[in-house]
Amino acid sequence: MSTTVNGIIDRKGFGTGTWAIDSEDGQTYELHKPPSELQKKGLKVKVEGKIRDDIMTLAMIGPVLEVQKFEILK
Amino acid sequence: MRKLVLAGLFLVGLIWAIASFSGLAAQGTYDRIVLDFREDVDAAQIEQQVQTIAQKYNVRPRLNSEFSQPDHLYTVKGDKALLNALKHDLKQYTEYVEPDYIYSIPESQDSRVNVSIGKEASPIQASQAPNDPMxxxxxxxxxxxxxxxxxxxxxxxxxxxxxxxxxxxxxxxxxxxxxxxxxxxxxxxxxxxxxxxxxxxxxxxxxxxxxxxxxxxxxxxxxxxxxxxxxxxxxxxxxxxxxxxxxxxxxxxxxxxxxxxxxxxxxxxxxxxxxxxxxxxxxxxxxxxxxxxxxxxxxxxxxxxxxxxxxxxxxxxxxxxxxxxxxxxxxxxxxxxxxxxxxxxxxxxxxxxxxxxxxxxxxxxxxxxxxxxxxxxxxxxxxxxxxxxxxxxxxxxxxxxxxxxxxxxxxxxxxxxxxxxxxxxxxxxxxxxxxxxxxxxxxxxxxxDGGVVALVPKLAMVVGSYLLAFFLRNYFPFAWSWSMASGLIAGSSGLFFLKGIYIFDLPQAPLRVMGSSIPELGSSIQGSGALNPLFASVLIPLALVVLLLGHAQWKWFAIGSTIGVTACLAVSAAIDPQLMWLGDGALARGFLIVNALLCYGLVWLAIKPGDKIA
CATH class of the missing domain: 3.40.50.200 (Peptidase S8/S53 domain)
Known part of the structure; x- marks a missing residue:
């Protein structure tokens, strides 16, 4: 099942740091192995991906989103 | 005479204690000396002094660690004689020259066997800190x-x-x-x-x-x-x-x-x-x-x-x-x-x-x-x-x-x-x-969460409300009824065990509300431990009594809950007088006591002598 998230990329300070997207509706998603284009704090993006229910992480900041498609918004 | 003997014994004890106190410093062992050069001495001068003592005493002063450069903190191997000599030589350049005591954690088993209770107190406590520098x-x-x-x-x-x-x-x-x-x-x-x-x-x-x-x-x-x-x-x-x-x-x-x-x-x-x-x-x-x-x-x-x-x-x-x-x-x-x-x-x-x-x-x-x-x-x-x-x-x-x-x-x-x-x-x-x-x-x-509810005050509130009801029954005989009993519970403790139950991913507020007594209702949604003074007062019991006094059965719910609130407020005043806006001091306690008394008065007025359940 594919999920689309509009939001802003952030770097969360757990462990040595984790890439995340803070969605417009207030939910934080942890990005699973994000492409390097998305690894930029403050970037406004639209990300399409899959929620990985079978993955646990050390950051524990919210659902894990595996990016399939993304679009950088101006 | 007795006072004089006691004073004498005290003095002897004191002198003995001072005489036998060897000081903390003497208990430490050391084979190194710390030199802390003054901040206002320039680096070249420090370097020169370090070289001088190195030659004079045949020692190798070293910076204590990689973090010691800004403080000019050096250590050097040496004993008491060198310590005194260095104190003398470096007096004008240093903040202090002192032994680098070795601290260690006593091996708990051994030290407790060997050390008598009297001497165990502070030095061991102090040396429990490990020597890891950070x-x-x-x-x-x-x-x-x-x-x-x-x-x-x-x-x-x-x-x-x-x-x-x-x-x-x-x-x-x-x-x-x-x-x-x-x-x-x-x-x-x-x-x-x-x-x-x-x-x-x-x-x-x-x-x-x-x-x-x-x-x-x-x-x-x-x-x-x-x-x-x-x-x-x-x-x-x-x-x-x-x-x-x-x-x-x-x-x-x-x-x-x-x-x-x-x-x-x-x-x-x-x-x-x-x-x-x-x-x-x-x-x-x-x-x-x-x-x-x-x-x-x-x-x-x-x-x-x-x-x-x-x-x-x-x-x-x-x-x-x-x-x-x-x-x-x-x-x-x-x-x-x-x-x-x-x-x-x-x-x-x-x-x-x-x-x-x-x-x-x-x-x-x-x-x-x-x-x-x-x-x-x-x-x-x-x-x-x-x-x-x-x-x-x-x-x-x-x-x-x-x-x-x-x-x-x-x-x-x-x-x-x-x-x-x-x-x-x-x-x-x-x-x-x-x-x-x-x-x-x-x-x-x-x-x-078994620990969420403080059980003792809750039981005190329920038992207190029942005792009050028994007491009143001596003056105004009435029959027990379900409406009376549920009023007593609602007013005093509520179904308090519900407060400890959580359902994953759902807000707990509904369970907290159901688990609250009448005085607690005003703060149960926020989940605050402090009572809301509008609810923790005579107001709700008064409204209940006014509304229900005409009804033969519900009247007893109103009376029961007023008795319950009396017990709840009295126990809160005694154990934990916390009110929103009023704090947890004398003001809050006074407020609770006054309202408990008002509730009690209300019960007294509401039960007419000889009243019985229809």
């Missing part, structure tokens, strides 16, 4: 009271499996013992860390301590079992984690630490946890960092101790999950870009270079290994059954008053109290709800 920055270890627990055990004999990103044997883990582990990500025996998280977590549990280097750990004589399930990017599959749990259970782990979470419910994982529990392993997991109500998986599974994080002020850290699934709380720290001192400091690796580094991290990831470390201490004290270890940890935790939203679980972790309780060997399971949950009488979607 120990003073570990506020977290001070706050869990770990030093006192080291008098009894340092975790020897206990094995803690760290299910994480692996563990690298950084310099400050050199003296720590390791069991064979496994890397489930790359399927190999070498479970070294490529992220830095697992090594940090392992450090909190068993960093080499009292080794004169770096920082300290909690159960530093325990054995670590490195199990790598998270990749360098910090994620891993439920399948690998479940396998790692079974591996730990099959290879002699006593405690499992999982500073990880997320995902959905998995029966593979739940079964692995049950398997470990049956094999006598205590499983500990972080509650999660999304700042939400309810812990994440795996902390919320049965037989897992869920850990919430505290910041350096002892409050719940902003990011920490709370509510259902949180069993206990421990330091997780809180760092910001400007300030790392609020984090948990351990030795780990820098993932970009693989080199050793000391880093301050934050998270429930850091809180869980505090509990795992103390669990290892408890296990090493002889308590092996995982339920008993868990009970020792939660029952000894420092309770937090008015924790209505369950930020803290049973309370804040206390290592010394946990070990003391374990050594007493009497761990009781007085938590009825815990038993009920574990016995499977409740659906696993529910979670029960």
């Amino acid at each position: 120990y003073s920055q570990q506020w977290n270890l001070h706050s869990i009271n770990v030093e006192s627990s080291w008098q009894d055990t340092k975790g020897k004999g206990a094995t803690v499996a760290v299910i994480d990103t692996g563990i690298s044997e950084v310099p400050d883990l050199k003296e720590t013992s390791f069991a064979k582990g496994y890397d489930f990500v790359n399927d190999r025996e070498d479970a070294r860390d490529d992220n830095g998280h697992g090594t940090h977590v392992a450090g909190t549990i068993a960093q080499s301590t009292n080794n004169g280097f770096g920082v300290a750990g909690i159960a530093y004589e325990a054995t670590l079992m490195p199990l790598k399930v998270l990749s360098a990017s910090g994620g891993g599959t439920v399948a690998d984690i479940a396998e790692a749990i079974r591996f730990a259970a099959d290879h002699g782990a006593n405690v499992i630490n999982m500073s990880l979470g997320g995902g959905g419910e998995s029966s593979a994982m739940a079964e692995a946890i049950d398997y470990a529990h049956k094999k006598g392993v205590l499983v500990i997991a972080a509650a999660g960092n999304s700042g939400q109500n309810s812990a994440s998986y795996p902390a919320r599974y049965p037989h897992v101790l869920g850990v919430a994080a505290l910041d350096s002020s002892g409050q719940k850290a902003d990011y920490s999950n709370f509510g259902a699934g949180v069993d206990v709380s421990a330091p997780g720290g809180s760092t910001s870009e400007e300030n790392a001192a609020g984090g948990i400091l351990q030795n780990t690796i820098d993932p970009s270079t693989g080199e050793s580094t000391f880093a301050a991290f934050q998270g429930t990831s850091m809180a869980a290994p505090h509990v795992a470390g103390v669990a290892a201490l408890v296990s090493a004290s002889g308590v092996k059954d995982p339920d008993e270890v868990a009970a020792a940890l939660t029952q000894s935790a420092r309770k937090v008053q008015d924790d209505e939203l369950n930020h803290y679980g049973a309370g804040k972790l206390d290592a010394a109290a946990a070990v003391k309780l374990a050594l007493k060997g009497k761990i009781t399971f007085n938590d009825f709800f815990q038993w009920l949950r574990d016995s499977g009488y409740l659906n696993p979607r529910f979670w029960i």
Whole structure:
């Protein structure tokens, strides 16, 4: 099942740091192995991906989103 | 005459005490001398002085450490004669020249056998601090009271499996013992860390301590079992984690630490946890960092101790999950870009270079290994059954008053109290709800916090209201009825046990409202321990009496609840007079007493002599 998230990329300070997207509706998603284009704090993006229910992480900041498609918004 | 004798004895005692007091300094041993040059002496002059004494006394002064350059702090090998000579020679250049005392932790068993009680007091207490130079920055270890627990055990004999990103044997883990582990990500025996998280977590549990280097750990004589399930990017599959749990259970782990979470419910994982529990392993997991109500998986599974994080002020850290699934709380720290001192400091690796580094991290990831470390201490004290270890940890935790939203679980972790309780060997399971949950009488979607309700005041309120009713019955005989009894309960305590029940992922407020008595209703949605003075007053009983007095049966509900409120307000005034806006002082107490009296007067007026139920 594919999920689309509009939001802003952030770097969360757990462990040595984790890439995340803070969605417009207030939910934080942890990005699973994000492409390097998305690894930029403050970037406004639209990300399409899959929620990985079978993955646990050390950051524990919210659902894990595996990016399939993304679009950088101006 | 008697006074004179007593005064004389006192004087003799005092003189003896002073004469026999040799001073703290004389108790230390040293073979090195510290030279601290004044800040206003320029570097060239210091260099010249250092060279001079090196030649004159044939010694080699050295900077104390790589951090000593700005302070011009040198050390030199030497004895008392050299100390006095240097004091004389360097007087005008130095702030001080003094012995570099050697501090060490007394081996608890031996020192207690040899040292008589009279001399035991302060010097031993002071020297419990390990000699790790950065120990003073570990506020977290001070706050869990770990030093006192080291008098009894340092975790020897206990094995803690760290299910994480692996563990690298950084310099400050050199003296720590390791069991064979496994890397489930790359399927190999070498479970070294490529992220830095697992090594940090392992450090909190068993960093080499009292080794004169770096920082300290909690159960530093325990054995670590490195199990790598998270990749360098910090994620891993439920399948690998479940396998790692079974591996730990099959290879002699006593405690499992999982500073990880997320995902959905998995029966593979739940079964692995049950398997470990049956094999006598205590499983500990972080509650999660999304700042939400309810812990994440795996902390919320049965037989897992869920850990919430505290910041350096002892409050719940902003990011920490709370509510259902949180069993206990421990330091997780809180760092910001400007300030790392609020984090948990351990030795780990820098993932970009693989080199050793000391880093301050934050998270429930850091809180869980505090509990795992103390669990290892408890296990090493002889308590092996995982339920008993868990009970020792939660029952000894420092309770937090008015924790209505369950930020803290049973309370804040206390290592010394946990070990003391374990050594007493009497761990009781007085938590009825815990038993009920574990016995499977409740659906696993529910979670029960046995500690949320202060039982004694609640019972005092119910019993008090019944006693009041009995008392009044002497004057105005009336028959007991269901409406009367339910009024007494509603007014005094409410269905208070409902407050301790949580349903995962649902707000707990409805249960809190149902579990509240009339005076508590005004603050139950916010989950505040303070009463709302509009509700904790004569107002609602008055309204009930006015509305229901005409009804033959409901009238008794109104009277019953007024009696109940009387008892509730009186008990609150006596035990815990906390009111919104009015504080918890004399003003609040006065308000409660006046309203309790008004309620009592209202009952008196409402029951007419000889009134009986129709």
